[in-house]
Amino acid sequence: MTEKAENTRINILNTALKHFLQYGFAEASLRGIVKDAGLTTGAFYKYYPTKEMLFNALVDPYIEHIYKLYDKMLENFQEIPADEQTENMTMASEEGLTRIVEYIYEHYSNFKLLFKCGDSGKYENFIQNMVEREMESNRIYIRNLNRLGLEISDVDRSLTQMIYTGFFSSIAQIIEQDIDMETAKRNIRQLGKFHTGGWERLWGIEFPSVERDTEA
Numbered sequence: 001m002t003e004k005a006e007n008t009r010i011n012i013l014n015t016a017l018k019h020f021l022q023y024g025f026a027e028a029s030l031r032g033i034v035k036d037a038g039l040t041t042g043a044f045y046k047y048y049p050t051k052e053m054l055f056n057a058l059v060d061p062y063i064e065h066i067y068k069l070y071d072k073m074l075e076n077f078q079e080i081p082a083d084e085q086t087e088n089m090t091m092a093s094e095e096g097l098t099r100i101v102e103y104i105y106e107h108y109s110n111f112k113l114l115f116k117c118g119d120s121g122k123y124e125n126f127i128q129n130m131v132e133r134e135m136e137s138n139r140i141y142i143r144n145l146n147r148l149g150l151e152i153s154d155v156d157r158s159l160t161q162m163i164y165t166g167f168f169s170s171i172a173q174i175i176e177q178d179i180d181m182e183t184a185k186r187n188i189r190q191l192g193k194f195h196t197g198g199w200e201r202l203w204g205i206e207f208p209s210v211e212r213d214t215e216a
Contacts, residue, residue, distance in 0.1 A: 025120035082144035131164040
């Protein structure tokens with residue numbers, strides 16, 4: 001792609017971002033985006049023939065990177081010996097979620113678009129995919145504990161899905177409330193503690209805490 005073409009693509013994306021944030025996915029029109037981008041319809045369609053493709057270009061690369069970060073966090077946790085996973089659960093979770101929050105703030109407008117434009121269907125799919133990843137990791141973790149001879153109280157799959165859906169949906173509040181990054185990271189750590197306490201009661205096990213001198 002030539003430099004001119006790349007500049008045109010960036011112009012289209014920046015213009016579309018403003019329109020989607022202002023009007024939402026359903027109400028934003030390609031005609032309005034084309035006009036504000038200063039392009040002809042023909043020139044515009046060479047880059048993004050449909051509104052869906054344009055919206056996807058604004059959110060998909062960032063969603064995929066979140067998946068990669070989370071998959072890496074889960075992969076690193078599974079590499080910990082089974083008999084050491086419980087004592088490392090809290091630290092591994094905090095470190096992984098902190099990286100995710102930092103990435104969200106590096107691309108704040110794109111994630112604001114994802115969370116704001118629920119009518120695109122992207123937000124719902126994002127939450128569902130994160131929940132499925134966590135539930136699979138959860139299944140492997142419990143299996144490892146069972147192999148060590150530890151009995152874990154059974155939690156119905158439907159309840160597990162409800163809990164994780166609530167957890168990941170809560171992360172969207174970072175955007176909804178427009179809070180600063182340090183507050184967001186602190187809130188996520190405390191949200192993690194809240195959920196950890198719940199799992200301790202449900203599973204009948206205890207996760208060691210991570211002490212932070214600067215934590216509120």
